[in-house]
Amino acid sequence: MDEYRVVRLHPKIFKERYDVEEVLGRGGFSTVYLVKDREGERQHFALKELLDQEPAEQARFKFEAELLMRLDHPALPSVYKQFEEGERSYMLMEYIDGPNLEVLRKQQTNRNFPLRETLTMLTPVADALTYLHTRTTPIIHRDIKPANIIVPKQGKTAVLVDFGIAKAYHPDATTTAIRRCTPGYGAPEQYSTEGSDRRTDIYGLAATCYTLLSGTVPIDAFQRVTQLATKKADPLQPLIELVPSLSPQVAQVIHRALELDGTQRYDSIEQFWQALQKAALGGSRTPSVVLVPTFAKINRQRQLSSLGRNVAMFSILLLVALVAVGSGIYFQYNGHSAAKMGATPTTPQHSIPTATQVSLYPQLAPTYDGTISNLQTNKTGSLQMTAIQQQGGEIKGIVLKEQEKGSFTGALDISRHILLTVTIPRADHPLFFQGSLRQDGNLVGSYCQIDEGGQCMGEYGIWSVSPGPSH
Incomplete structure (x- = not known):
């Protein structure tokens, strides 16, 4: 504080x-x-x-x-x-007096909720997203997660909060900045320069369902893209493995909404939620919750042209730069491959990057020196990155943060975005760094301490380093 x-x-x-x-x-x-x-x-x-x-x-x-x-x-x-x-x-x-769903989830015996209760809590949120997406100028929330959904104590419906990274959606607009998003809940397009649309919120809502039902935050989309490109297997653990009592139909709907290619998700929040509700009712004779959103239904065509879809997917598939962190939590690879569930669409197979593709990645210097500023305490200290090893987009090395020695592992993509997990033995939690390699050769960005669910907590701030002499 x-x-x-x-x-x-x-x-x-x-x-x-x-x-x-x-x-x-x-x-x-x-x-x-x-x-x-x-x-x-x-x-x-x-x-x-x-x-x-x-x-x-x-x-x-x-x-x-x-x-x-x-x-x-x-x-x-x-x-x-x-x-x-x-x-x-x-x-x-x-003022909304009540806890958020992340707090409530952690108070449960197994840190998860049953399907019926999950649908009851999230139906108002799905309705609100339909309201946002179908306005004259659609609004995309882009940060849907349990911590941003408050359940009032007075018995009112759940409320979706924190519109800090929301945006008005214009189909023809372009963007050049990587967006802040929460690990596990952010869609893959939020790590690229192709821009987000309504399907970005579909991914976030599906990831929230996945977490509430299983008690496990889904592995981050950036990691999934990388593993698919290099390992030919999606590391997202099938929901049916985590919750065996869940019907395959429900799991299938959620996994479709978590597709890395946005065009393979549902066309709208309304379509996704109706499919999920229908699957949920398939195993129950008596529905216990109102499952149809109350907001007026508005039909729309897909906002991306065929060319736009191909460009967006190509951009995503170029993010093949991530290596798993041994004990780091944010980028931890859980070793599970996707399992077939009924008629689940097959995942495209991608080849291992060639030497030509690897050459597209910008090259880092062997060492960097600079500063790291903790905005929580308003203190600035030294930051050194040494013994940097790079293979294509995969990077690792040694870090010295204010005389505390540790290691980092992460990725640098062809758009010069950098993502790192920094592990310092004496620290209780790892640090997540994100930023960019500027044209002047400097690395700059922001960071935060992350918990076991990959969410920012405690320490946070900014960092900046310049190429330095070899150590």
Whole structure:
């Protein structure tokens, strides 16, 4: 917790109107406070404060507020206003009193939920996504996961929160930046430059179903793409193996929604959810939940042209640069291959990269020197990467973080994106680095500490290193 931020706002009066009562939580980019309005009925609100003052983050924060203020759905949070106070940006939101699904999941005996309960909790979320996707300008959430779904204590429907990396979808728009996404829940297109669409949220919702039903976060899409290209087997463990009591039909629907090629997923959230509900009812004579979303059904054509689909898939298949980390959690390869389940579509087989393909990868220097800044503590220390070995996109080496020695393993793709898992023996959890190799030769990016589910926790910040002399 950032003690400076807490002391500054808590328990003071904000804007001469709101009493700050407590810190509800914080992430890598914002802190949320519980505040009570002194006027009117003295009701509670959530006040979200942006921590990162970079222009890009400011613009994203403002977009999130403006986006939510235009929406009206019971499974989406209400935002009342967005404003600046000095150099800080704030958003006044509806206070939703309740735990998120990740917290509730971990409280279960086996850290998972039965199918019926999973459908009951997620149906409002599926309905909200249909609402978002079928607006005049569709909105893609892009960060669907259990931690972003709150279950109110007062018996209301589940609420989908955190639109920090959402975007308005324009079929003809292009993008050049890799997106932040949560390991295990992010679709493969979020690691490429081809852009995300409605099918990106289908992947996230399916990954959330997979986790809630099995108690296991699915292996990350980037790792899956790499293993398919080099090992010719999808390392995503079949859901039916993790939950033998689950019907093959239900597992098949979820696996289709988790296809790496977006064109092989369902065309819409509505189509996916109806298929899942139908499969679930196949093994039950009496339905116990309302399974059809209430939002108006709107038909649409696929947004990607044939050429666009081929380019997108080609870009994904070029991400063949990842090597498994021995004891690292984020990139750990679980050794399971995909199993056939009824009429599950067969997975395309890809050949091992040739020497020509390997030559497409940019080359790293043997050593790098620079700094790493912990934004949680506002401290900056030294960072060295040495003994770097590279084979195509696969990289590994030694890391020295503020005199603590460890190792890293990861990948550098042909678009110059870099992903690393850093393991330091004395640390409780590994670090996940993501960034890019710039044209000037420097490596820059952000990092966070990750838990056993591959989700960011605790320490987070930015890092930057330059090519250095051999050690």
